[in-house]
Amino acid sequence: MQNYIIFSTLLFAIGIAGLFINRKNIIILLMCLEIILLAVNTNFIIFAKAWGDIAGQAIVFFVMTVAAAESAIGLALVVLIFRDKHSISVDQLNQLNG
Amino acid sequence: MQNIMFWTCATFAIFASALCISAKNPIRAVLSLIATFLATAVCWLMLEAEFLAATLVLVYVGAVMVLFLFVVMMLDIGPATLRARFTRWFPIGVALAAGLFAAIYAILRKAAGTLTAHENLLSYAAEVSNTEMLGKLVFTNYLLQFEVAGIILLVAIIAAIGLIYRGPQARKVQRIAEQVAVDPKMRVRLVDGA
Amino acid sequence: MNILWYLAVTVVCAPLLGAITVGLLNKKLSRSLAHWITCSLMLVCFGASSSILVGFLIGKFNTVDIDLYVWGNTSNLSIAVGFLLDRLSALMIAIVSFVSLVVHVYSIGYMHDDPGYQRFFCYISLFTFGMLMLVMANNFAQLFFGWEAVGLMSYLLIGFWYKKEAANFASLKAFLINRIGDMGFVLGIAAVLYYFNSLHFKTVFAQISTLVATNPMLAITNTVQWPAISFICICLFIGAMAKSAQIPLHVWLPDSMEGPTPISALIHAATMVTAGIFMVARMSPLYEYSETALTLMLIIGSLTCLFMAILAIVQTDIKRIIAYSTLSQLGYMVVALGASAYAAGIFHLVTHACFKALLFLGAGAAILAVHHDQNIFKMGNLHKYMPITAVTMLIGNLALLGFPGTSGFYSKDLIIASVRNSSLTFSTIAYYIILFTVLITTFYAARLMLVAFRTQERMAEDVREHLHEPRKVIWVPLIILAIPSLFLGMIMITSILNQFFGDAIFVLPAHDTVAMFKTQDFHGWFSMWLHGFVSLPFVCILMGMCLAWLCYEKYPALPGIIQNDAKLMTRILLAKFGFDDFNEKIIMPATRKLGNYCWQIGDVLCIDGIMVNGTANSVGRVAGVLKHAQTGYLYHYIFIIVAGLLALLVWTMFL
Numbered sequence: 016m017q018n019y020i021i022f023s024t025l026l027f028a029i030g031i032a033g034l035f036i037n038r039k040n041i042i043i044l045l046m047c048l049e050i051i052l053l054a055v056n057t058n059f060i061i062f063a064k065a066w067g068d069i070a071g072q073a074i075v076f077f078v079m080t081v082a083a084a085e086s087a088i089g090l091a092l093v094v095l096i097f098r099d100k101h102s103i104s105v106d107q108l109n110q111l112n113g
Numbered sequence: 114m115q116n117i118m119f120w121t122c123a124t125f126a127i128f129a130s131a132l133c134i135s136a137k138n139p140i141r142a143v144l145s146l147i148a149t150f151l152a153t154a155v156c157w158l159m160l161e162a163e164f165l166a167a168t169l170v171l172v173y174v175g176a177v178m179v180l181f182l183f184v185v186m187m188l189d190i191g192p193a194t195l196r197a198r199f200t201r202w203f204p205i206g207v208a209l210a211a212g213l214f215a216a217i218y219a220i221l222r223k224a225a226g227t228l229t230a231h232e233n234l235l236s237y238a239a240e241v242s243n244t245e246m247l248g249k250l251v252f253t254n255y256l257l258q259f260e261v262a263g264i265i266l267l268v269a270i271i272a273a274i275g276l277i278y279r280g281p282q283a284r285k286v287q288r289i290a291e292q293v294a295v296d297p298k299m300r301v302r303l304v305d306g307a
Numbered sequence: 308m309n310i311l312w313y314l315a316v317t318v319v320c321a322p323l324l325g326a327i328t329v330g331l332l333n334k335k336l337s338r339s340l341a342h343w344i345t346c347s348l349m350l351v352c353f354g355a356s357s358s359i360l361v362g363f364l365i366g367k368f369n370t371v372d373i374d375l376y377v378w379g380n381t382s383n384l385s386i387a388v389g390f391l392l393d394r395l396s397a398l399m400i401a402i403v404s405f406v407s408l409v410v411h412v413y414s415i416g417y418m419h420d421d422p423g424y425q426r427f428f429c430y431i432s433l434f435t436f437g438m439l440m441l442v443m444a445n446n447f448a449q450l451f452f453g454w455e456a457v458g459l460m461s462y463l464l465i466g467f468w469y470k471k472e473a474a475n476f477a478s479l480k481a482f483l484i485n486r487i488g489d490m491g492f493v494l495g496i497a498a499v500l501y502y503f504n505s506l507h508f509k510t511v512f513a514q515i516s517t518l519v520a521t522n523p524m525l526a527i528t529n530t531v532q533w534p535a536i537s538f539i540c541i542c543l544f545i546g547a548m549a550k551s552a553q554i555p556l557h558v559w560l561p562d563s564m565e566g567p568t569p570i571s572a573l574i575h576a577a578t579m580v581t582a583g584i585f586m587v588a589r590m591s592p593l594y595e596y597s598e599t600a601l602t603l604m605l606i607i608g609s610l611t612c613l614f615m616a617i618l619a620i621v622q623t624d625i626k627r628i629i630a631y632s633t634l635s636q637l638g639y640m641v642v643a644l645g646a647s648a649y650a651a652g653i654f655h656l657v658t659h660a661c662f663k664a665l666l667f668l669g670a671g672a673a674i675l676a677v678h679h680d681q682n683i684f685k686m687g688n689l690h691k692y693m694p695i696t697a698v699t700m701l702i703g704n705l706a707l708l709g710f711p712g713t714s715g716f717y718s719k720d721l722i723i724a725s726v727r728n729s730s731l732t733f734s735t736i737a738y739y740i741i742l743f744t745v746l747i748t749t750f751y752a753a754r755l756m757l758v759a760f761r762t763q764e765r766m767a768e769d770v771r772e773h774l775h776e777p778r779k780v781i782w783v784p785l786i787i788l789a790i791p792s793l794f795l796g797m798i799m800i801t802s803i804l805n806q807f808f809g810d811a812i813f814v815l816p817a818h819d820t821v822a823m824f825k826t827q828d829f830h831g832w833f834s835m836w837l838h839g840f841v842s843l844p845f846v847c848i849l850m851g852m853c854l855a856w857l858c859y860e861k862y863p864a865l866p867g868i869i870q871n872d873a874k875l876m877t878r879i880l881l882a883k884f885g886f887d888d889f890n891e892k893i894i895m896p897a898t899r900k901l902g903n904y905c906w907q908i909g910d911v912l913c914i915d916g917i918m919v920n921g922t923a924n925s926v927g928r929v930a931g932v933l934k935h936a937q938t939g940y941l942y943h944y945i946f947i948i949v950a951g952l953l954a955l956l957v958w959t960m961f962l
Contacts, residue, residue: 020221022123022156026130026149028214033134034945035206042139042185044941046146049177050130053153058221060162065225069246073255075165076247079172080262084269086177090184091273097188109939209949216956223960 019061027054041096041103045089052082119159126152139185147178164244311368314355315390315443316375318400321352322407322435330429341425345432346411352435353404360401363394364802370394370810372445372509383504391445391508395653395811399442399585402657406577406664407435409784413668414569416780417675421567427467431573434460438578442585447496447506450586454492454550457579458485464574465566477562484559488549495542498525502535512592512813519596540593540600547583551637554611558886560634564626568671571626576633576663581656584640588649592813595647601818602731605645609737612638614884616747620754621880624681625670628755632707633663635744639722642737647818648725654803655718658795662706662715665788669700672777672785673759677770685766686759692774697760699785704752706792708848709745711839717796719745720835721803723844724828725820745844749851757859797832804829 033047056075063071097103129148136142150173157166251259325348329341336344362368374389390396411431418427437460441453458481466478496506502518503511515536524532547553552560563575574580587594587604594600612635619631636659643652673689673696674681690697706715723745726738764771776782799807804825814821829835839845858865870877882888 016225017222018119018123019156019160020218020225022127024214024218024221025127026153027217028210029127029130029134031213031949032206032210033130034949035209035942036134036203038942040139040190042181042188043134043136043142046142046181047134049146049173050133050149053150056165057153057156060157060160060165062224063162064160069243069250070254072162072165072243072247073250075162076168076251077255077258077262079165079168080266083172083177084265087180087269087273088276090180091276093184094188095276103188103190105941108941111937111939205946209946209953212953213949213956216953216960219960220956 016061016065019057023054023057023061026057027051030054038106039104041093041105041108042090044105045086045093048089049082049086052078115159119156122152122155122159126156139190140182143178143182143185146181147174150174150178161243163242164247311359311362311371311392312373314359314362315373315392317355318352318359318404319390319436319439319443321348321355322432322439324348326429326432326436329425329432333425333429336425338424341428342411342415345428346408346415349404349408349411349432349435352439353401353408356397356400356404356439359392360397363397368392368397374445378448384500384506386448386506387446388449389445390443392443393811394808395585395588396442398653398657398808400439402660403435403438403442403578406660406788407431407438407573409664409787410569410573410577410668412780413572413671413784414567416778417569417671418567419778423467427464427567430460430464430467431570434464434574434579438582441582445508447499447508447511450589451492451496454546454582454586455489457574457582458482458489458550461485461563461574461579464570465563467566467570471565473562474565477559477565481559481563484556485549488546488556491542491544491548492546495539495546498535498539498542502539508589515592515596534597534599536593537597537599540590540597541603543590543593544587544600544604547586547641548607549583550586551580551583551641552611552634553583553607553637553641554614555886557611557615557634558883558890561627561630561883564624564630568626568667568674571630572664572667572671575630576667577660580633580637581640581660584637584644584652584656587641587644588653588812591649594644595813595815595818598731601645601647602733603645604641605726605729605731605733605737608638608641608643608645609733609740610638611635612642612744613740613747616744616751618880618883619751620747621877623684625673625683625686625755625759626667626681628683628751629663629666629670632666632748632751635748636663636707638744639719639741642726642741643722645737646722646726646729646731646734646820647814648722648729648821649812649814650803650808650821651718651721651725653808653812654799655715655722657799658706658714658718658792661788661795662703662713662792665699665703665785665792666707668781668785668788669696669703672696672781673700675777675781676774677766678773680766680770683755683759687763687765688761689774690760693776695776695782696785699782699789700760701756702789702792704756708749708752708851709844710848711845712793712797712836714792714794714796714799716839717800717832717835720839720842720844721800721821721824724824728820728823728827730817742843742847746847746851746854749848750855753852753855754859757855762860762863797836800832800835 027050030047030049030051030053033050034044037043037047056078059071059075059078063069063075093103096108100107126149129145129152132145133142133149136145150169154166154169154174157163157169322345325345328344329336359368370391370393372389372391374387377385377387379386411428414427414431418424421427434457437453437456439453441450441457444450444453462478462482465481466474468474499511500506502523503514505511505514518536523535525535525538526532527538545556549556560575560580564571566575594604615631615634615638619628619635622628622631636655640652640655640659643649643655672693673686676689676693676696677686680686702713706713709716709719723738723741726734726741729737766774804821816822828838879885
């Protein structure tokens with residue numbers, strides 16, 4: 016079980032690191048989010064098994080639904096941003112600065 | 114056997130995800146993310162989450178990642194624009210991620226330590242399949258949540274279309290009313306032949 | 308009890324309903340509908356109030372004190388809306404609604420062509436509502452509500468012709484001077500609350516004997532201490548001074564004649580100005596224990612009585628003459644209160660309401676006839692053209708000067724006799740002052756009648772051609788008012804002397820000057836009438852009449868000669884003893900300077916500068932610094948989020 020936990024936590028950390036490292040591409044940011052969600056889902060499954068309770072898996076099911084919806088809308092937004100600015104670089108998206 | 118399987122898949126998934134976040138080419142990133150998903154799906158199988166593993170492959174790899182690929186190709190961003198990715202934020206990011214890893218791992222270990230099962234994972238009841246168990250649970254206890262999830266998906270569809278849709282462009286439409294009401298003079302021009 | 312309750316609610320709600328309907332619909336109502344609604348509702352109100360009075364007179368109703376509902380509640384103070392109905396308030400609501408009804412009807416004619424017709428009816432109905440609330444109040448808070456309501460309506464009605472600058476000035480003046488009085492009034496109410504822990508009349512009056520027994524002292528300054536009861540009474544009387552226009556807070560009343568004449572009749576003669584008198588009579592259980600306050604009232608009342616009557620002699624504006632006579636008559640009432648003859652004061656209030664309303668409405672008729680010229684020296688011999696007005700005016704004036712037999716005679720003679728019986732220090736001087744005032748009253752009343760209604764015709768030729776008796780809606784109210792002006796005194800005098808007010812008015816036996824008059828001099832109304840012809844006041848009346856006849860009928864040049872010879876006196880009189888000048892040259896600039904100072908320091912600097920704009924500015928400044936944290940870069944935000952998450956996790960771990 017310990018190995019599984021290491022695995023999922025490592026996935027999570029990689030996802031977080033990806034959010035920082037990326038400067039040029041929002042799509043990769045979205046993918047990092049997918050990695051993070053995958054790590055979380057894995058955790059749910061691990062502990063569902065550890066507890067012997069299938070409810071953990073049900074939650075993963077719902078998380079996946081929401082994640083799918085999120086990525087669909089996120090990609091739509093990316094397309095809009097690209098249409099507007101002809102770029103999807105994270106560096107150039109700072110209109111909200113103070 | 115299981116251990117070997119796990120180590121292989123896990124290592125593969127970690128490498129693939131590291132490649133994903135560091136790839137210069139977005140298409141390569143998408144492909145390595147797909148690899149990550151596939152490897153993780155194998156791990157899920159070993160955790161007796163067969164239905165979810167199948168869903169991960171079918172829905173994520175089959176639909177969501179294809180959508181990603183689709184968008185990446187549609188937007189046509191050359192690898193040239195992806196230069197200079199590693200900035201001065203790189204060490205900070207890595208340090209933060211490492212710290213987060215340590216913290217989360219410590220907490221999860223603590224949580225797992227309280228379990229009676231300790232290192233040995235339980236097994237679900239053998240006579241009922243994973244899909245059946247999950248189905249019973251989702252369609253009874255979590256029925257409302259299930260319906261809400263459906264509505265969320267519907268909203269996502271509508272929202273995505275609504276965001277992207279730009280109205281009819283260069284569509285060839287037959288305007289019957291105008292065709293019927295046409296005046297011969299608009300079509301035929303009499304030319305003096307002499 | 309139950310039927311009395313319904314009647315009381317009807318009395319208050321009918322005028323309010325009329326005011327709301329006409330006020331909200333305003334121009335959407337036709338003129339005739341506006342006056343029909345308000346007049347018929349006033350008729351309902353008068354019917355209800357007169358049946359309450361009749362019920363009290365025949366003994367069917369007894370004093371009731373009802374709380375309609377509790378308006379507000381704090382730990383030790385509950386403010387209720389309620390009615391105290393006894394013989395005093397029953398008489399007051401009857402007279403208020405009677406005069407108000409008559410004035411409503413009269414206004415149909417007087418305001419006939421006015422563009423603000425509906426507004427006018429809304430105002431006078433609302434005024435009536437306020438006055439009735441005041442009179443029927445059973446606690447100080449409601450009394451104060453009514454007090455302020457009539458003050459507000461008086462302001463609105465004096466400034467009714469708001470395009471006239473003088474009217475605006477006069478309305479502001481009335482409002483401001485009433486504020487001065489209100490300050491005293493509120494202080495008095497606060498002192499009542501402080502010492503009695505309640506605002507209910509009943510509770511307050513019940514505790515008076517204990518307060519008198521302990522006689523707490525109130526430190527005005529470090530060294531000066533006053534008995535609390537005197538402080539309360541004098542503060543309340545300051546409020547009454549402003550409302551009932553006593554020296555030196557009287558200056559607003561003559562100016563208030565800028566308003567329409569029906570208003571002068573309703574508010575500035577018959578009802579509102581008597582609120583102060585009523586209030587003091589209502590507070591008689593308090594005043595009885597403060598000889599200081601009683602003496603102060605004697606002094607103020609007699610001074611007002613005399614000096615305002617003197618001023619009436621030099622006025623040429625018909626409404627101002629009557630206004631000064633109102634001041635003088637209010638002085639009589641205050642003197643009566645000072646002599647503990649509360650019943651006599653209220654009696655004079657009632658008769659005065661009738662004949663003064665009559666005088667104003669008659670004056671209004673005369674003013675209408677000569678096309679809104681109020682100068683009596685531009686009238687003359689009007690009795691030839693408008694006999695009904697002339698006769699009713701004559702009746703009103705006879706009642707005013709107290710000619711034996713008229714209503715004014717009974718009430719005024721009762722006051723004079725009570726003051727003679729009083730044992731307060733100042734009472735002898737006050738007695739001679741008010742006796743002398745009878746002479747002056749007669750002089751100016753006779754002057755008014757002679758100059759305006761007899762002698763030569765001095766109006767312009769084109770005005771004379773159109774002179775005629777006014778419309779029916781105008782002269783019918785005159786006759787309706789003339790009847791009580793003549794006969795009310797004879798009817799009421801016996802019952803007034805026989806404890807008419809019952810438990811509503813409290814008089815210490817040692818102060819009971821009215822009872823002294825009853826036991827020593829009273830043998831029925833008829834013998835009082837006959838006795839009136841051989842008493843001192845009648846001598847004064849005769850002297851005043853002779854003087855007026857000499858000056859204005861026999862030798863019309865005489866007043867001019869006197870004016871030329873006594874220039875200083877004329878100047879003083881025309882300057883109205885300089886009260887206005889004093890206010891305008893000294894009080895006004897000083898308050899203005901003070902106000903300016905407060906405005907600059909308190910408002911501009913503290914409130915606007917520091918609190919309002921200061922808050923906005925400092926928020927802006929802080930935000931100006933904080934906004935740099937908002938770089939707009941996603942990874943900065945993510946960094947903060949993740950760092951925060953990490954910090955939280957570490958914190959949880961070591962918890």
